[in-house]
Amino acid sequence: MRGILLFRTPWFEHTHKVGIANIAPKRRFSMKISTPVFKLKHQAKLLARKSKLPLHKALDIVAQTEGFRAWSHLMAAGSVSPPSSSVFGKLEPGVFVLVAARPGQGKTLLGLGCAVEAVKAGGSAFHFTLEDSENVVHSRLLSVGSDWKEVRERMTVDTSDGICADYIIEQAGGMDFGTVIVIDYLQLLDQRRVHSDLATQLQALRSFALATGSIIVALSQVDRSFPASGRPFPALADVRLPNPVDLTLFTKACFLQNGEAALHSLA
Known part of the structure; x- marks a missing residue:
């Protein structure tokens, strides 16, 4: 492979689907996610299958167990x-x-x-x-x-x-x-x-x-x-x-x- 172009960032928050950060000041949130998001997502898929729920409903339920209003709230918290x-x-x-x-x-x-x-x-x-x-x-x-x-x-x-x-x-x-x-x-x-x-x-x-x-x-x-x-x-x-x-x-x-x-x- 040739022509490598590297984008470096001064900080990084390890949150599922949130990886390469910009150079803006780090956002601070009082709420923390106790489980990696990809594992929460897997839990939601199992819940949806078991309870015959739409996936977005199951995602909201899992997010609420983490103390968030909804899945979109969880995803926005700490996102960069x-x-x-x-x-x-x-x-x-x-x-x-x-x-x-x-x-x-x-x-x-x-x-x-x-x-x-x-x-x-x-x-x-x-x-x-x-x-x-x-x-x-x-x-x-x-x-x-x-x-x-x-x-x-x-x-x-x-x-x-x-x-x-x-x-x-x-x-x-x-x-x-x-x-x-x-x-x-x-x-x-x-x-x-x-x-x-x-x-x-x-x-x-x-x-x-x-x-x-x-x-x-x-x-x-x-x-x-x-x-x-x-x-x-x-x-x-x-x-x-x-x-x-x-x-x-x-x-x-x-x-x-x-x-x-x-x-x-x-x-």
């Missing part, structure tokens, strides 16, 4: 914004970007932040998620200094169970040059057997980005063994995949760790 504008400024039309990190490092906020930056610049954006409900995505927008009311005219949040490369291409086809497409997250694209294998989907997405001038940002998990490596950032070899895939299909890769972001050119 990633350097989305800095990263977005390095993403030219037609780029296919991998954003990879362990849970809690800021992948989702970085992706959402890039979508918001595109809207602020007069463009359009899509956020395709197989991970979050629409209400949760709306609450996360607060953490990147935005609000759903401000972006909904030019940003689409899609939580369909059928999300895959073909679905994304169908929904985003015909959009403006430079449209930002965020996919949350990579490992879920081929979880249904009716979808093509992940390698085929990545090739289709890369071709679509090049043909349309879209900016596609795919979020990815990193293997749990990475923290023990002692390295400052993950690498392509640390990306957790169920089956081998040629990750050089991506044209750039951004790795997040402990409040820092490293952007590499792959092609």
Whole structure:
């Protein structure tokens, strides 16, 4: 990999989905979260399944056990914004970007932040998620200094169970040059057997980005063994995949760790 661009920050709060912080003064809150947010989210999913509740209702219930009014209140507490504008400024039309990190490092906020930056610049954006409900995505927008009311005219949040490369291409086809497409997250694209294998989907997405001038940002998990490596950032070899895939299909890769972001050119 070449062309590393490192964004450093002077402080970092380890909160799920809140990772790479800006250089503003650290926010202070009297309320603390006793359990990592990704574990709370898992609890909510189990509760929703067991009690046959909508996920957003279960998330609110779990948040209330932590002393918060609702899940959006919990997510806003201690939230900080990633350097989305800095990263977005390095993403030219037609780029296919991998954003990879362990849970809690800021992948989702970085992706959402890039979508918001595109809207602020007069463009359009899509956020395709197989991970979050629409209400949760709306609450996360607060953490990147935005609000759903401000972006909904030019940003689409899609939580369909059928999300895959073909679905994304169908929904985003015909959009403006430079449209930002965020996919949350990579490992879920081929979880249904009716979808093509992940390698085929990545090739289709890369071709679509090049043909349309879209900016596609795919979020990815990193293997749990990475923290023990002692390295400052993950690498392509640390990306957790169920089956081998040629990750050089991506044209750039951004790795997040402990409040820092490293952007590499792959092609």
